[in-house]
Amino acid sequence: MTWEAGQPLRVLTKPAITKEQLQHYAAASGDNNPIHLDEAFAQEGGFPSVIVHGMISMAFLGDHLQMNFPPSEFKVLKLKARFRKVTFPGDTLSCEGKVKKTDAAGTHFWIALHTRNQRGEITTEGEAEILEL
Amino acid sequence: MSEKSFSQTPIVYRAEPITRSQVDRFVQATGSEFCAGAPPLTFATILRGTEFKWLERLKIDMRGLLHTDQEYEYVAPMKEGDVPTVYSSLVDYKERRGLVFVSLESEVRCGEQVAVIARSAFVVRSAAEGGAA
Numbered sequence: 001m002t003w004e005a006g007q008p009l010r011v012l013t014k015p016a017i018t019k020e021q022l023q024h025y026a027a028a029s030g031d032n033n034p035i036h037l038d039e040a041f042a043q044e045g046g047f048p049s050v051i052v053h054g055m056i057s058m059a060f061l062g063d064h065l066q067m068n069f070p071p072s073e074f075k076v077l078k079l080k081a082r083f084r085k086v087t088f089p090g091d092t093l094s095c096e097g098k099v100k101k102t103d104a105a106g107t108h109f110w111i112a113l114h115t116r117n118q119r120g121e122i123t124t125e126g127e128a129e130i131l132e133l
Numbered sequence: 134m135s136e137k138s139f140s141q142t143p144i145v146y147r148a149e150p151i152t153r154s155q156v157d158r159f160v161q162a163t164g165s166e167f168c169a170g171a172p173p174l175t176f177a178t179i180l181r182g183t184e185f186k187w188l189e190r191l192k193i194d195m196r197g198l199l200h201t202d203q204e205y206e207y208v209a210p211m212k213e214g215d216v217p218t219v220y221s222s223l224v225d226y227k228e229r230r231g232l233v234f235v236s237l238e239s240e241v242r243c244g245e246q247v248a249v250i251a252r253s254a255f256v257v258r259s260a261a262e263g264g265a266a
Contacts, residue, residue, distance in 0.1 A: 014164055021162065028155075028162035029178050033195055045196040054200045055178050059163035062174030066167035079174050080204040 003109055009097040012064040016092045017052050025053055047086065054083035057093060057124040061113045064095030065128050069109075078129040085123040092118045097126075107132040139191060143222045144183040150216045155179065172211055175203075177241055177249045183221035184237050184253055191226065191235060193257050202254035208247045215243040224252070233257040 026032045031053055034041040042050045058081040065076065087093065097113035113126035156172050159165075165173040188198065211217065218241070225236040234256055241249040 021164075024158075024162040028158040030182060031178070033198070035195065035198070041196065055175055055203065056163060058203055059165060059173060059175045063163070063165045063167050066169075066174065070167065071169045071171060076174055076207055078204065078206050080202070082202050083200055 002106065003099050003102065004106075005099050005101045007099045009064065009068040009099075009111070009113075011094055011096050012060070012067050013092065013094040014060050017056065017087065017089055019050065019089045021056070022050060022052060022089065025056055029053070029055065031055065049088055052087035052089065052091065054081070054087075054124065057081070057083065057087060057115050058126070060093055060095050060115055061097075061124065061126045061128075064097065064113060065111065065130070068097075069111075069130050073133055075131045075133055076128060077131055079126065080128070081124050081126040083124055085117075085121055087115075087117065087123050091123075093123065100127075139223065139226065141223060143220050144186045144190075146180070146183045146186075146219045146221070148180055148217045148219065151211060151213050153213050156213065174205065174207075176211065177205060177251055180217055180219045180239070180241055181251075181253075183219045183239055187221060187223060187237055188235070188255070191223075191233075193233070193235070193255075197258045199256045199258065200253065201256050202252075204252040206250040206252075208249065209243070211241070211243060211248045215248070217241050217243050217248065231258070 022036050026037055035045055036050055036053050039050055062079055093115040095115055097111055100110045100112045102109050109130050111128040114122045115124040117123050159176055219239050221237060221239040224238050227234040236254045239251045240247055
């Protein structure tokens with residue numbers, strides 16, 4: 001497949017995030033910040049409930065990138081994320097993006113990515129730089 | 134850079150060898166489908182223990198901690214059996230209008246080879262304000 005500037009990526013919609021997923025993620029990643037796990041702690045922090053690890057959203061963006069640019073054909077050089085809005089358990093995130101630009105040879109790509117929740121709000125914005133192998 | 138006096142000494146952590154089960158747990162917890170068996174793009178987050186040590190050193194109240202930005206620069210692939218060592222440094226610390234801004238950079242080396250450079254930014258606001266990411 002040939003990628004060109006402006007071309008949208010295929011959308012990836014993930015299943016709704018559950019509190020169990022936050023526990024699994026905490027165990028797998030070592031990020032046991034109680035703001036993701038302990039309701040009372042999160043409420044003391046001013047949130048209505050525990051909040052989703054921003055890094056889960058970033059993991060979704062990474063997966064979205066590799067769905068569109070398989071690791072057998074592309075090498076990811078950089079992945080960046082800015083966490084714009086809090087995600088709560090029960091939220092569903094869709095990953096969207098487009099090719100921002102390519103080099104003259106059409107083998108080096110700069111990608112804009114974001115996650116959007118079920119209310120249409122952009123929650124995480126990302127950028128990636130990739131190279132065709 | 135720093136408005137308070139903190140030790141600038143990098144925090145170093147030598148991790149256990151990366152195992153298949155660590156990768157699998159991370160894949161499951163993030164619902165990653167397209168990494169083709171390799172560690173997902175955000176896998177280096179399992180090595181964030183040095184960042185939490187930095188936040189502890191800076192006496193950050195975790196209830197007010199918001200992870201605002203994350204970046205990974207991929208230099209060489211990490212794989213099962215690699216023994217990562219993380220060198221984590223404070224890049225910036227600012228206090229502005231009741232908010233604290235912290236930037237950290239962590240270099241993950243496997244042997245002599247740099248594998249990943251991770252850059253993280255946090256904002257710390259007073260607990261019970263709720264709000265952004």
